[in-house]
Amino acid sequence: MSVHVLALVCVTLVWGGTFPVLKIATVQLSGLEVTALRFVLAAVCMLPFVVRIPRRTWFDGAILGALVLVSYVLQAWGLETISSNRSAFLTSLNVLMVPFLGIVFGTKLRLRVLAAAAVACAGIGLMSWEGGANLMADVLTVLSAFAYALYVVLLSQRAEQHQPIHLASAQIVWMASLGLVWLVLSSVGTDKLDTLPSRIDTSVVYSLAYLGIVATAGMLFLQAWAQRKVSADKAALVYALEPVFAALFAWVWLAETLSQPAAIGAAMVVGAVVFSEMGGAPSAKDPATS
Template sequence: MNFSVLLLLLVTLVWGTTFPLLKSASSSLSGVEISAIRFVIAAVCMLPFVFKARRETWRDGALLGALALTSYVAQAYGLEHISSNRSAFLTSLNVLMVPFIGLLFGGRLSILMVGAATVACSGIGLMSWEGGGNLLGDSATLLCALAYALYTIMLSQRAGRHDARQLAATQIILMALFASLWVLGSGASGGGAALASLPERLMPHIGTLVYLGLVATAGMLMLQAYAQRNVSADKAAVIYALEPVFAALFGWLLLSESLTVQAGIGGAMVVVAVIISELKPAEPKPAS
C-alpha cells in the first residue's frame, strides 16, 4: 500500500467524523450556510497559497470548487430531511458512478474496480440502509454523489498539473466566494431575516464549524490534491467508501452508539473492497 493511499485513508477517516457534526449543525443552519461558513474559515487559512497560483490553477480550481461546493451543499441540504445513515449510503453510490462516468472521459472499465465498488456499496447498504425516504432529501443526496463522482474523476486527471497547496487554495477561495454569494442571495430574497439571525444561530456550533473549516476542508482538500496525483479515480472512490465505516466506528467509540452485527459485516465488506482495489491484475503472458 503506497503513501498516497495511506493519505487518502487519513482523509476518509477525518471525513467519517463529520456526519454527526453536520447533522447537529443542520438543526439551526441551512446546508448552504454551513458550507459558506466552513469554506470562509478554510479560505482564511489557505489565503497565503493563492498569490503565486497560475491562471491554469485558478481555472481548474474553479471547476473543482464548483463540483465540490455542489456536493457539500447538496449533502448538507439532504441531511435536513433524512438521517445521517441514509445520507452515508446514498452518498456512497458515487463509488459505483466513478468507473462508469469515467468512460465518458476516456477511462477504461476495470472489472476488478467495478467489483470492488459493488462490494463497497453493498457493505455500506448493510450498514446504513433504512426506510423513511424523503424525495427532496434523497434527490439532493444523489446529486451530492454525482457531483462528487465528477470531482473525483477531474481531480485525478488534473492534480498532477499543479502544486497541491495552490490547487486546494484556489478551490477553497472560490468555494467560499460562491457559497457566500449564495447565502447573501437567498437571504436577500427571503427578506433578510435569515441573515439577521445568522450570528445567533451559528454561535452554538462555532467549534464544529472551525473543525469543519480548518481540518475537514482546508487540510483534507490539500491532502486529496496531493494524493490523487498518484491514485486513479476509481481506486480513490473505493477508498472514500470507508467514510461511513469510520463514522460508525467513531459513533461507537465516542458516543456509545450501537453497532449491530449487520453493520459490522457491512463494514468488513467495505474493508475487503479496499483490499480488492489494491490488488494488481495478472499481467498477460507474452505469446510464445
C-alpha cells in the same frame, strides 16, 4: 498500500466525523449557511498560499471548487430531513458512479475496481440503510453524490498538473466566494442574514471549525496531493470507507452499538478496498487510466 492511498484513507478517516457534525450544525443553520461558512473558514486558513497561484490553477480550481460546493450544499440540504446514516449510504453511490463517468473522459473500465465498488456499496447498504425516506432529500443527496463523483474524476485527471497547495487553495477560495454569493442571493427578501449571528452557538462554532479547518482546508490539500498518483475509481473506492469510520467513531466515542449486519457491511467495505489493491492495479499515470 502506497503512501498516496494511505493518505486518502487518512482523508476518509477525518471525513468519517463530518456526518454527525453536520447534523449538529444543521439544527441551527441551513445547509447552505453551513457550507458557505465552513468554506470561508477554510479560505482564511489558505490565504498565505494564495500568492503566485498560476492562472491555469485558478481556472481548474474554479471548476473543481464549484463541483465540491454544489455537492456539499446538496448533501447538507438533504441532511436537514434525513438521517446521517441514510445520507452516508446515498452519498457512497459515487463509488459506483466514478468508474462509469471515467469512461466518458477516456478512462478504461477495470472490472476488478468495479466489482470492488459494488461490494463496497452493498456493505455500506448493510451499515446505513434504514427507513425515514424523504423523496426530495434523497434526490438531493444522490445529486450530491453525482457532483462529487465528477469532481473525483476531474481531480485525478488534473491534479498532477498543479502544485497541491496551489490547487487546494484555489478551490477553497472559489468555494468560499461562490458560497457567499449563493448565500446572499438566497437570503434576499428574508431575515436570514440578520438572524445568522444569533443562531451560531458554541456547538455550531466547534462544528464549523472542524468542518472548515480540518475537513476542508487540511483534507483538500491532502486529497490534491494524493490523487496525483491514484486513479479516480480507486480513490472513490477508498472514500467508501467514510461510513465505516463514522460507525467506528460512534462506537468508540458515543458508545453506540454496531449491529451484526452493520459489522458485516463494514467488513465488506474494508475487504473491497483491500481487494482493489491486489493484483497491481494501475496508477493514475498508467495507460489504463489516462
